[in-house]
Amino acid sequence: MKLLEKISKYSIIDEVTEDFFRNETQTKTFQKGELLSQQNTYNRNVYYMEKGLARTFYFEKGKDITTNFYSEEKSFANIDTVFNNVPSYYNIETLEESIVTFCDYKKLEELCSISLPSANFSRFLLGNLMTQMTKRINSLQHMTAKEKYIQLLEENPNIILRAPLGMIATYLGISQETLSRIRSEI
Template identity: 55%
Template sequence: MKILESISQYVKIDDEIRQFINQFGSEKHLSKGEVLSSHNSVDHNLYFLEKGLLRSFYFENGKDLTANFYKEGNLIANKNTIFLNQSDDNNIDAIEPSLVTYFNYSKLEELCENSLALANFSRRVLGVLLANMEKRVHSLQHMTAKEKYQELLTEHPDILLRAPLGMIASYLGISQETLSRIRSSI
């Protein structure tokens, strides 16, 4: 599983972590358009995207708005459930056929009480989720549409090839027409 390879960048993978992933981890194949997690659900799972492209989105004034994209190697979680035990407003679906490895985060937390390795693993997972969320909030609050597009182009150019332009425009908080103008000016 690629999750162990990915997490090994941050935490030493020992037998306890490997055993946890093997014992409690599961895989799920998603078809294009299939929903992984629905809004108003209480989803205690932590997902690791092995293959494919996912997005989180919500509805506002009858419009489908993309909150985030997730590609191979990303961790995905319903943060409201993990931190507050509340449902989330976002949906997560597959933009292309995808494979996720997942496990119940509550089970990880339960086992952390007896394992320093798993506690460090959990702490690192939460750190990655929080850092990604902070980066997204910063871009929404402090960057122009053009700057957000340039950042996406620099950091994740493959998303521009894999996701429909309407989703990319809503992710950037702009119309498709404005996206076209930005793209032609670069």
Template identity: 40%
Template sequence: MNYFIDYLNQIVPLPEKSASAINEITVRRKLSLHTSLLRNGDVCREFHFIEKGIARVFYYKDGKEVTAWFAAENQIVSAIDSLFTGQPSLYNIEILEDSTVWSLQYNKIEPVFQGHPIVERLGRLLITKNYLLLDERMKLFAFCTAEERYERLLLQIPDILQRVKLGQIASYLGISQEHLSRIRGRK
């Protein structure tokens, strides 16, 4: 099969027919640094599973880029609100290093859900997993210091300092690059 199917099988073991149905609607893509998967104002029509690489979701506020989150290996990246509502997205999604992703168009998944209830269950579990990541992100800002947010990021993506610009990490943490340098200096 493929890397994406292997990952899905770890969540819910899929019958061969269901795995084949998913395989038929996914496309493995090799993407270069700075490839844009979505631009602000566009409607998001697909989600992407990252096999290798890292992506950044960001938006503009007062003319500055603000990093909302990072997605690395074995994570899904998309603008879920736009994907589900069909409304233009406020987000941009950018590939930050040469990457391999599995892309799936949202309009092709519904027939697979209808024909394969286990895939619908899998979809629910993936949405739940991503919702919990979002909830954790909100809790980080509500209850954690900048240093604690930094430590949590390093637990999630240990090599992020080698893969992402410090300014983007600082933006994600909600601090200045100078503050990030001070935190790093204390470690």
């Protein structure tokens, strides 16, 4: 299981953790365009992208706005529902055929209460997610459109080949025309 391999790079895997990932998680293939989670629902699953690409997005004034992309080895969830128990503001959609491993967050919390290695890995993962969110907020508030595009290419270079330009433009907070102009300059 790829997820266990990844976790073993950062944490000791005890028997309880290994049993949990073998028995409490599911791995499923989703087709392009499938919704893993819908806006205004209580989806408390935590996902890990084995292979493929997904995005989170919401609707505003008739347009869908992409807030993030998740490619191989990325973890994601409806954070608003998982931590605040409110209906999610976001949709999660696959952009290509994707193999995703997932489990219910409540069961993951239970695992962390009985397994110190799992609790330590969970803190490590949450720290990484907080760092990513801080970096994203910083880019939206302080970077130019060109700087945001360059940062996206550095962090996820193949996204341009895998995601439609309109989605990338909304993720960057710019128009598709501005994105085309920036791409021609680089």
